[in-house]
Amino acid sequence: MGISNAIPSLLLSILMFGVVGNYAQLTSDFYSTTCPNVTVIARGLIEQASRSDVRLTAKVMRLHFHDCFVNGCDGSVLLDAAPADGVEGEKEAFQNAGSLDGFEVIDDIKTALENVCPGVVSCADILAIAAEISVSLAGGPSWDVLLGRRDGRTANRGEAVTALPLGPDSLEILTSKFSVHNLDTTDLVALSGAHTFGRVQCGVITNRLHNFSGNNGQSDPTIEPEFLQTLRRQCPQGGSLTARVNLDDTSPDSFDNDYFKNLQNNRGVIESDQILFSSTGSPTVSLVNRFAENQNEFFGNFARSMIKMGNVKVLTGTEGEIRRDCRRVN
DSSP states (O other): OOHHHHHHHHHHHHHTTOSSGGGGOOOOTTTTTTTTTHHHHHHHHHHHHTOOOHHHHHHHHHHHHHHTTTTTSGGGGGOBBBBBGGGGGGGSSSSTTTTOHHHHHHHHHHHHHHHHHHHTOOOOHHHHHHHHHHHTTTOOOOOOOOOOOOOOOOOOOOHHHHHOOOTTTOOHHHHHHHTTTTHHHHHHHHHHHHGGSEEEEEEHHHHHHGGGGGTTOOOTTOOOHHHHHHHHSSSSSTTOOSOOOEEEEESSSSSSHHHHHHHTOOOSHHHHHHHHHHHOOOHHEEEEEEEHOOOHHHHHHHHHHHHTTTTTTOOOOOOSSSOOOOTTTT
């Protein structure tokens, strides 16, 4: 069974048997009568924007992830700080500041949708739709996006700092950050595979390259030696912390399973990526091997995990609101 057939079947089983949470509150045809062209409009604008920014698809995918891990999938990551409204702004959290991007295309999608179906499509749903489109455009899987989320009225910078993964996180910490959202080890490894495209700032990996475990001049011994020298040239000690390197040096702008092959060769860029393979005896190792060998298996599991993640603490019904502007509450 191909990916295109496997994902709807998976979706049907989730809807019928309630595998996780309240999937039944979200449906793939939520806007079929109120805003039927929502996906077509979003796809057109993402395709247009990605022509001038090869990194756009990875940026948009990351927005959805960083949204769902803080307050749930409620569009809170899009809110600008507004102290008068009690909104802290998650954009200023350490893991997001200066690196989270792609907001403009989300704004463009929201503006276009407000013009044709005002007050109907939530910003949280736009993020979910845009993430699937971005993965698909980069060569990855497609899946039926469940819709019907509503937007939160606040953001939580403190939770963003504690909830979002960090480069030096141990496998135990990573697992904990996922499990709090009912995401298991397979979800952890599959969703980490999103690092098959996009870039990372040197500031995230500089200690791994030059000051590992607080030892000046020392590097993480798990890094393949030739690759270490490449990374050190790209991110020299004392160099720019905002310079960027490819997360996947094999196919940096394509969504494929090369990320897992890189981990097998000790060429993971971020420490919390490589640890998935370098943790001897961990169940993550066999998952990395499976996904490296079988791209379709990775794609199927990634789609399944995206559906699960997209259901984290969603607001539905009369909860929250439908923002008119994704950057501020109504």
